[in-house]
Amino acid sequence: MTRQPNRQPQKAVGTPQSRVDGRLKVTGQATYAADHDVTGVAYGVMVDATVGRGRITGVDTRAALDQPGVRAVLHHGNAPRLPYVDNPGSNNPPGERLRVFQDDRVRFFGQPVAVVVADTLEAAQHAASLVTVTYAAEPPSTDLTTAPADEPQRYARGDAEAAWAAAPVKLDLAFRFSRNHHNPMEPHATIARWEGDTLTLWDKTQWVVGGTQQELASVFGIPQQSVRVISPFVGGAFGSGLRAWPHVTVAALAARVTGRPVKLVLSRRQLYFGTGHRPAYTYALKLGSDRRGRLAASIQDIRAETSSYETFTEAVMGPGHMMYRTPNVRQAYATVPLDVNTPIWMRGPGYATGAHVVECAMDELAHELGVDPIELRLRNEPETDESSGLPFSSRRLRECLATGAREFGWHRRNPAPRSTRDGDWLVGTGMAAAVYDFGRAPAQAHARINADGTALVQAATSDMGPGTYTSMPQVAADALGLTMTTVEFRLGDSLMPPTPPHGGSMTMASVGSAVQDACDKVRRQAITLAVNDARSPLHRVNPDDVVVRDGRMHVKNDPTRGETYRQLLGRNQRDHLEVIGSWGPPEQSRYSMHAFGAVFTEVAVDDRLGLVRVRRMLGVYDAGRIINPKLADSQALGGMVGGIGQALLEHTVTDARDGRIVNANLADYLVPVNADIPDLRAIYLDGGNDQNADPIGVKGLGEVVIVGVAAAITNAVFHATGRRIRELPITAEALL
Amino acid sequence: MFPFTYTKAADTRAAVAAGQRGGRFIAGGTTLVDLMRETVERPDTVVDISGLPLGEITTTRSGGVRIGALVRMSDAAADRRVRNTFPVISQALELSASAQLRNMATIGGNIMQRTRCTYFRDVSAACNKRAPGSGCAALEGFNRSHAILGGSSQCVATHPSDVAVAFAALEASVHLLGPDGERGVPFTEFLLRPGNTPEREHALRPGELITAVEIPAHPRPLRSGYLKVRDRQSYEFALTSAAVALHLGGGVVRAAKVAAGGVGTVPWKLTAVEQRLLGERPSDRLWTAAAAVAADDAEPLAHNEFKVELLKRTVERQLRVVGGTR
Known part of the structure; x- marks a missing residue:
């Protein structure tokens, strides 16, 4: 058990700081995935299926290959077989992921069926339009309401059917949600480069380690350490970057075959077919209450689209079973496999859908009862989370x-x-x-105090827009006793300490806590060095009595007695002090x-x-x-x-x-x-x-x-x- | 994008000659370049006409306005003569596209812009307009944005321009220069309904170049305005729109010029509505009665049935906005 570090004054946290990378962004100097200048790069452009289901019967690449500058056209007929080792612990949903160019099967409209690699983007784009693919098309299944569903996930407490039947006030409502797409400004893009059996990827991703690095290592059957992923800037994602989509493999495959680094940028159109979406839903709700609006029963039947090859689910049941005090709840959540690309989390995943139903129904009930909608909610505030008892x-x-x-x-x-x-x-x-x-999930961070008194903190997280680059130095600066301007935070490289996906509202809680832990520890290391150093003014002071302000360690109640990090490291001829910190939630949550x-x-x-x-x-x-x-x-x-x-x-x-x-x-x-x-x-x-x-x-x-x-x-x-x-x-x- | 040759026309005669050889004119490029990127358009030769002297706005002797084909949308909208005489034109322009596009796109190009039908713009879909004989994916497909007026069994794509609706209402004419000299075509005859040849969209003969759009003089005072109904408040094509111009005198409607957009395969002149208004005293009841005939010939599709009612209400609203009362 580590000692609880003494509390540092909070000077940066809570203050309205501007983005530290704002200038880079507005002056076009922030390097997004496709912006990296990789020597010798060739350009990949994908050809997409124009049927919704079926088999590829032919791929005619002659006209494409005749174009000047075209290096290769890869498709299922000539692409190398890939191991596609399982990747547990990733964000891949249960099922079998789409294996690019490994068979002749078309599973959804827009599926990548070939890639053209050329010396210029223009040549690759034009040649891609000259690839002729023929199909034996089959009618796709696309109707959420009529297609057969999988066995549903279920949740129940009490006897919802009986309670609903007995409830004096009843609502019976059916909601529908269209499919939504994330549409970040920056398109998904990957540059892939092989050096021997080592793969470097500059990729748009919300998870350099568990998303792109681990997935590409398992697709190619190589050790995780053989893949490096670099992703310093992400131009919005809203969830679409939470897993490595097939195009990342296409880029790596194309680079492998051609021996050239390959840059592949999805077109706006391709983003709709190839990078997931918030699934369409139907959500039927029966709500029963007494005449004062106290909820008695809630019965929910939920259907959501998924792909034919993976079963994507999200926390759509959450609001319907935890938001309001309801003794009797029954939920069934069934996925419906359709011939579509696999959905993925999109901002407010599950909750943006489930809470919509609950909150609209509460408004309907309030109107039915003639009760103010706020008052109705107050009457149904739960003491605890009734779904977990916590x-x-x-x-x-x-x-x-x-x-x-x-x-x-x-x-x-x-x-x-x-x-x-x-x-x-x-x-x-x-x-x-x-x-x-x-x-919340386990995260690590690396903190380093330099000889010049500045600090560098690193973690393999991401900043798709929330301002990770700025908020982490605020946490770090307070923990280190430095001003924000002397703390640099770096992210987006798989060589950095691992972090969870940059999504699900977990980055600040998880990575922020790891950053604080690392900075607390390296500060303690400096203080320990000082109090054990006979030449330090802090010699023999109790470390718990030392705080750091603006890079100067001093006795808490005697600010005159102290010295700076810089003085300490200089005198001790230390280039730097460094620590890897970590944080993770307890296995069994009490809340x-x-x-x-x-x-x-x-x-x-x-x-x-x-x-x-x-x-x-x-x-x-x-x-x-x-x-x-x-x-x-x-x-x-x-x-x-x-x-x-x-x-x-x-x-x-x-x-x-x-x-x-x-x-x-x-x-x-x-x-x-x-x-x-x-x-x-x-x-x-x-x-x-x-x-x-x-x-x-x-x-x-x-x-x-x-x-x-x-x-x-x-x-x-x-x-x-x-x-x-x-x-x-x-x-x-x-x-x- | 397919490879193409780029040439710049030195004068209008050279442009016409290049057009006769199959060259595709380009000015602002805001439509053509998009369509070339999508490989919907695959011209062998692109003839840049942006340097030609067709960028003037002039008042005609009879009191109309002549807008050169190369006048930018933003400049036409801001022009004092256009704004004062025909606010409906300024409004239609300013409700189009975005500021950036309006700064590039020209009046000639605007009326030549091609449909937003997504099947037309997706080369993997059947489209008689793009690939004659391939079928029409929109007829049985998703057709919310498609035409309820002027369609055929071959094509139901709407004409997307806003200002063309104002031009149709105001009975403008299109000035053309061709190998055989100049001619003028009434606006309502310039753009063609699809019929059995949806690939033929306009009355241009080979090599012909649009030099101007002329709006004739109308009796004054002429009140006019444009209403555009769309899902979002800016930067979207119309679900429905109405261009209305009214001349009132002696307490009755003396002249009525009305056309609708977003509903027709071409900008839709609402002659029946105009007839209903003439000689009548302005009133909310009149607007409702006149607008009631706006969609009489409508043939809605699976997803655009709502446009029948929405069109009537759009026209009714804009008659009231321009004609007053309530």
């Missing part, structure tokens, strides 16, 4: 609701639908609670851990044209300690924008006849633009510091901020129009 590490939902109601002006609202008109617009307000089961929030919004609906426009939105969050309020605002406002997209615009459309995604581009797959985004505001509850969760007291913010947004909008649309819309996105035609 106490919450912290649950300040009541405060979120109260603060939100006050700041939004909720109680000025006339609860009657269609009660407010502004010209052609019907105006409504709505709210929803938010919840996310944030992750149920969730971030909470409350979202309030005002919308206007054109009475005749069916258009919905969001007028303002407020989110109040119980997310534990906020390391950097400025970055937190970026997260929160970004989450709200994502939620507005989910509510009103985002919809991946599949042509049922062949599985083609019809709107695989940013002109037809709509994400909000500036004009769609009104006044957004985020508030973080004062005094957040969840020490039950992790040593730095954070609960993760990135996911919870999208949860409940669509429900608040849907509920506001009802308040404006009197129309209940139970399908996302809400379209004009639904409101005409």
Whole structure:
């Protein structure tokens, strides 16, 4: 058992710092995956299947190979066989992953079936359009509602059927969710280079170690240490980078065969077919309560699409069994294999879907009973997490609701639908609670104090946008007793200490705690060196009485007695001090851990044209300690924008006849633009510091901020129009 | 992208000659380059006409406005004469695309832009417009954005331009220069319905170059405006749109010019609506009654049935916005 290090003053944590890499980003100097300058690079462009299911009967590459500069065209007929060793502990869902160019089977429209490698991008693109692939096509299965489902996952407590039958107030609701795509700004891209049996990958990924490094090592059957992954910048991902998709293997395979480093950048269109998506769902809910709105029964039947070859599941059942006190719950969650690419987590995974249903249903129940929606939620606040029996590490939902109601002006609202008109617009307000089961996982970090008094901290994590580059130095600076400007944080290289996936709202909690541990330890090492050094002013001082400020160690109650790191290391002729720190959650958790929030919004609906426009939105969050309020605002406002997209615009459309995604581009797959985004505001509850969760007291913010947004909008649309819309996105035609 | 030869036309005569040899004109390039990247368009020769002297806006002797083919969308929208005389044109332009695109795209190119039908833009899909005889994937496919007016069994793709809707409403004409000299074509005859030849989209003869769009004089005062209905507030093509221009005199509608966008295979002139308005006293009831006939000939598809009602409401709304009352 290590001693609890003495508490350092917190000077950087909690302050609104600007991104340390902001200048690099806005001046175009941040090197994203495709930006790395690799000598001798050739360009790979993939050819994708144009049928939704079937067999490849022929690949004619002659016209492509005739093009000047074309080095190779690889496909199942000529590609080397790959070992594809199992990769347990990765993010690959159960099943058999798509094996690129290993057989003639087409499993979904857009599946990579060949790759052209050429000296220039233009030659590769043109040659790719000249590859002729013929198919024996079969009708694909694309209908979530009619295709056969897998055996469902089940959860039950009490006797939900009996309780529902006996409940005085009953709701029976059916919700539908369209498929959504992440659409990060930066396309997925990989540069692969082999040197002997060693593979280097510059890759867009949210998990350099467990995602790309481990997966490519197992695909090629080589030791993990033979693969190095470099990913210093990620231009957004929202979950799409949580596993290595087939194109990463295609790049490595192409490099292996041609003996050249190969750069492969997916087109925007290819991102829709090849990098996962939030699955489409149907979600039926029966909710029973007494006349005061106390929930008695909840019965939920959930269907979600997955691919024919992998079974993707996510935590969609969570909100439906833990959010509100409900004695009797029954849930069934069935995946439906379709001829599609495998889904993956997308911001607020599972919860953005499940909580939407719960929060819309609560609004419907509140209206049914004539109870204020906030009051209804308060009446159903649970004492503990009823699904696990564990106490919450912290649950300040009541405060979120109260603060939100006050700041939004909720109680000025006339609860009657269609009660407010502004010209052609019907105006409504709505709210929803938010919840996310944030992750925590073992992480390591390396901390080093240099002879010049600066520090370098490293971990193989990622920064897809939340500001990891900035928040980690804040934690490190306080633990080291340095100013932020003297601490550098590096990430995104598999040679660095391993970290969990950069997703699931676990980076700050997990990596941040490891960073703090490493920095605490190296600070202790310096203090120990000083108190044992007869030449140090701190000689023989109790180490627990020493604190560090601005790089100078001193006796806590006698600031005049001390010396700097630099003086200590110089005198001792030490180039540096270094430590690998770590943190991991206990195997058996004593708490149920969730971030909470409350979202309030005002919308206007054109009475005749069916258009919905969001007028303002407020989110109040119980997310534990906020390391950097400025970055937190970026997260929160970004989450709200994502939620507005989910509510009103985002919809991946599949042509049922062949599985083609019809709107695989940013002109037809709509994400909000500036004009769609009104006044957004985020508030973080004062005094957040969840020490039950992790040593730095954070609960993760990135996911919870999208949860409940669509429900608040849907509920506001009802308040404006009197129309209940139970399908996302809400379209004009639904409101005409 | 397929390889192509790039040439720059020195003058209009040279451009026409190059066009006659099969050269494809390019000015702003905001549509053509996209389509070339998707290999939908595969021209052998691209003729850059951006240096030609077709960038003027002038007032005609009769009081109309002539907009040169190479005038940028943003410049046309901001032009004082256009803005004052025909606000419907400025509004249609400013509700199109994005600021960046409007700064590049030209008026001639705008009316020549090709449909946003996703099957047309996906070379792996059947499309009679792109590959005559291959079929129409949209008819039985996802057709929410497609036409309810003017379609055929071969094609139901909408014309995407906003300003073309204003031009159709205002009975503009397209000025052309060809090997045989100049000619003018009424706007409503310039763009062609698909019929059995959806690959033929316009009345241009080989080599012909658009030199200008001319909007004739209309009785003044002319009130006009453009309403664009779409899922998001900016940067999206219309679900439905309405260009309305009204001249009121003596308490009644003396002239009515109305066209709709997002609903037709070409910008859709609503003659029946116009007829219904003439000589009538403006009232909410009149707007409703006139708009009620806007979709009389509509033939909706599986996913765009809603456009029938939405079109009527769009026209009704814009009649009220332009004509007043309520």
